[in-house]
Structures are given as structure tokens and as C-alpha cells.
Amino acid sequence: MTDPKPLSGDDRASERKRETDRLFMRQALAYGARGLGTTATNPSVGAIVTRDTPDGPVVVARGHTQPGGRPHGEAHAFSRAGAASMGGTLYVTLEPCSHRSVRGGIPCVEHTILSGVKRVVSAMSDPNPFIAGLGHALLRTAGIEVTVGVLEGEARQAHRGYLTRITQGRPMVTFKIARTADGYAGGAGGVPLAVSSRVAGGWVHLQRAHHDVIMLGIGSVLSDDPQLTVRLPGMADRSPIRVILDTHLRLPLASKLVRTAHEVPVWVIAAETAPIEPEQALVAAGVEVMRVSLGSDGHLDLREALTLLGTRGINRVFSEGGPRIGEKLALAGLADEVIVSTSPKTLGQPGIVAVRPGLAAQLADPDLYALVEACQIGQDRFEHFSRRG
Numbered sequence: 001m002t003d004p005k006p007l008s009g010d011d012r013a014s015e016r017k018r019e020t021d022r023l024f025m026r027q028a029l030a031y032g033a034r035g036l037g038t039t040a041t042n043p044s045v046g047a048i049v050t051r052d053t054p055d056g057p058v059v060v061a062r063g064h065t066q067p068g069g070r071p072h073g074e075a076h077a078f079s080r081a082g083a084a085s086m087g088g089t090l091y092v093t094l095e096p097c098s099h100r101s102v103r104g105g106i107p108c109v110e111h112t113i114l115s116g117v118k119r120v121v122s123a124m125s126d127p128n129p130f131i132a133g134l135g136h137a138l139l140r141t142a143g144i145e146v147t148v149g150v151l152e153g154e155a156r157q158a159h160r161g162y163l164t165r166i167t168q169g170r171p172m173v174t175f176k177i178a179r180t181a182d183g184y185a186g187g188a189g190g191v192p193l194a195v196s197s198r199v200a201g202g203w204v205h206l207q208r209a210h211h212d213v214i215m216l217g218i219g220s221v222l223s224d225d226p227q228l229t230v231r232l233p234g235m236a237d238r239s240p241i242r243v244i245l246d247t248h249l250r251l252p253l254a255s256k257l258v259r260t261a262h263e264v265p266v267w268v269i270a271a272e273t274a275p276i277e278p279e280q281a282l283v284a285a286g287v288e289v290m291r292v293s294l295g296s297d298g299h300l301d302l303r304e305a306l307t308l309l310g311t312r313g314i315n316r317v318f319s320e321g322g323p324r325i326g327e328k329l330a331l332a333g334l335a336d337e338v339i340v341s342t343s344p345k346t347l348g349q350p351g352i353v354a355v356r357p358g359l360a361a362q363l364a365d366p367d368l369y370a371l372v373e374a375c376q377i378g379q380d381r382f383e384h385f386s387r388r389g
């Protein structure tokens with residue numbers, strides 16, 4: 001076996017440049033994650049502006065897409081950098097937009113050209129086939145060096161909600177279920193269980209904050225009367241829209257959800273055949289009611305419901321909808337991420353099985369799901385599965 005050929009000076013310089021690009025792109029991805037759950041209909045894009053110094057590149061500004069979707073990450077970073085961006089490099093987690101929207105403002109390509117940066121490092125092209133690559137092409141036409149594809153896999157995961165909505169017409173769905181050590185999510189007859197530890201519960205609230213919508217089935221609402229808000233210190237304003245799948249419009253007017261509908265939005269998705277009287281009462285209480293078709297099983301068509309949410313600009317859905325909804329989502333190919341937490345507590349008697357057979361079979365199939373992370377949070381063991389493709 002021969003020794004590897006030593007790298008030339010040019011090769012070493014190229015490798016240092018690639019490693020520097022990866023370093024700053026990781027920062028851009030981490031910064032972009034700050035806006036998750038607040039930027040719909042836009043993705044939460046992270047941007048880092050650097051400039052060269054005798055001691056190497058330094059960060060002069062960071063930015064991410066702001067609440068409500070504007071300004072975009074690049075514009076936010078450039079507004080912070082000011083003249084310091086001249087001659088520098090922009091690291092951005094998604095191709096800068098190249099089109100003007102009805103909401104006004106110049107596109108990020110123009111911001112970038114006007115900033116005076118000499119180089120742009122972009123993690124990935126825009127998934128929209130009508131504009132994919134156009135922003136990069138315009139930057140090159142303006143004389144800016146453009147590098148595309150740095151940490152693309154990580155960027156595609158970070159922007160999975162936006163990508164799914166643009167390419168499939170529906171938001172990304174993360175399904176979360178908690179179970180006891182003996183595999184139950186609830187007691188016999190649906191009796192609620194306090195399964196997760198306090199630390200694990202705090203982590204779940206953080207996940208709520210990182211999604212546009214939290215989605216639950218009416219059965220869980222009737223048994224638990226949840227509030228479904230983010231109850232972490234200083235994060236009450238990060239509570240997502242609360243979406244209830246309620247075929248027959250059984251959501252009680254006295255529920256915590258309805259009583260707080262004017263504070264945090266509540267959307268109910270019902271069947272086309274549901275009675276009109278409860279809809280009128282819910283609407284009067286501040287709840288928005290939408291309707292979809294029934295599937296062949298007599299329950300709401302989940303794909304149609306998610307497509308409806310996609311038309312509202314929703315990118316990311318966090319479903320705590322219970323074992324049946326989790327299984328249905330998986331079998332329909334709609335559960336993009338699945339998180340299963342296991343408590344050391346046991347029920348000690350038969351109860352509601354948390355991971356139903358259909359979901360269990362899918363998670364065990366390596367062609368369908370990959371186990372991307374397993375970790376301990378407080379006393380609970382978390383397993384995170386990601387659907388392939």
C-alpha cells in the first residue's frame with residue numbers, strides 16, 4: 001500500500017477554504033434555527049457576514065429571518081453589518097430570493113449586490129422549480145463569486161418544512177408520543193397519564209415553539225382539556241397556532257382551548273358533513289373552523305387536512321395527536337419526523353399502547369425511517385426517527 005500523496009500548497013489552501021466555509025455555514029444554520037416556528041410562510045434562513053483580516057476571517061454580523069417572515073435573514077444580517085460587509089463573504093442557508101413579493105421590499109439578491117460582498121456561500125438552491133438557481137445566477141452575473149452546496153444535507157433538514165410545502169403542497173409533520181417503560185401512553189379507557197419528567201416536558205415545550213402549528217385530535221382534547229401553549233419562561237409569545245382535528249365538531253365551548261382562542265389562535269378542522277350549529281358557536285367564541293373530506297375509514301382525510309394547512313402557509317406541524325393519529329400519519333406517508341420518549345415509570349397494567357403496530361412496523365423498516373438521534377433528557381429516553389426521501 002502506497003503512502004498518500006502529500007497535498008500541494010494549493011490543495012492545502014483549498015481544504016482550509018472548504019473547512020472555513022463549513023465552519024461559518026454551521027453558524028448560519030444554528031442562527032437560522034432561532035426563527036423556527038415564527039417565520040411562516042417563509043423559511044427561517046440564517047445568514048453570516050464575514051470579512052478577511054490578517055488573522056483570518058471574522059464575523060461582522062449575523063441575521064435570521066424575523067417573525068412574520070420579514071426581513072429575510074440576509075437583509076437582517078446586512079442591516080447589522082452596514083459598511084463592514086464591503087468586500088466580505090455572505091454565508092446563507094438558502095439561495096437568496098430573486099423576486100419581488102406583493103409585500104414589497106427589494107429581493108435578497110439586490111441586498112447582496114448592494115452590500116458590496118465579493119463572495120456568497122449558499123447551502124442549497126431554492127426548491128421552487130420556477131426560480132431555483134436564478135438568485136445564484138444573478139449574483140454571478142453581478143461579478144460575485146458563488147459557492148453552492150456547503151452542508152447541503154444539514155440545510156435541507158433545517159428547511160424541511162419549507163421544502164415539503166413547496167414540493168408536496170403540505171407542511172412537514174413531526175409526530176411526538178410519550179410512553180411508559182412498559183409501552184403505554186394512557187391508562188385503560190383513555191385515562192390520562194403523567195408520563196414525562198419535568199425536564200423532558202420542558203424540551204417538548206421548546207419543540208412546540210419551533211413549529212408553526214401544534215396539532216391534536218379531539219379525543220385527546222376531550223380527555224385532557226389541554227392548553228397547548230408554550231409555558232417556558234419568557235416564551236409565551238412563541239405559542240404556535242393550535243389545530244384540532246375534530247370530525248364532528250365536539251370541541252367544548254368551555255374548554256381551555258376555546259376560552260383562550262383570542263390569545264392564541266385555534267383552528268378546528270372538521271368534516272364537510274359536521275353540523276353547522278357548533279361551528280357557529282365556535283366561530284363566535286373566536287375559533288376558526290375549516291372543513292375537509294372524510295377518508296375511506298370515516299375519519300378526516302389527513303392528507304387533505306395538511307394540504308389545507310399548506311395553503312395557509314404553514315411549514316411545520318408538531319403533532320401530539322395520540323397513538324391512532326400517529327399510526328395514521330405514518331401509514332399515509334405523512335409523518336416526516338417521529339419522536340418517541342420513554343419514561344422509566346411503568347403503568348403495570350394494560351393501557352393505551354403508545355406506538356401502535358402500524359407505526360412500529362414503519363419505524364423498524366430501515367428503508368422508510370432512519371434513527372437519527374437517541375439521547376437522554378432528564379429521566380426520559382428520546383428516540384428521533386426521520387423518514388427517508
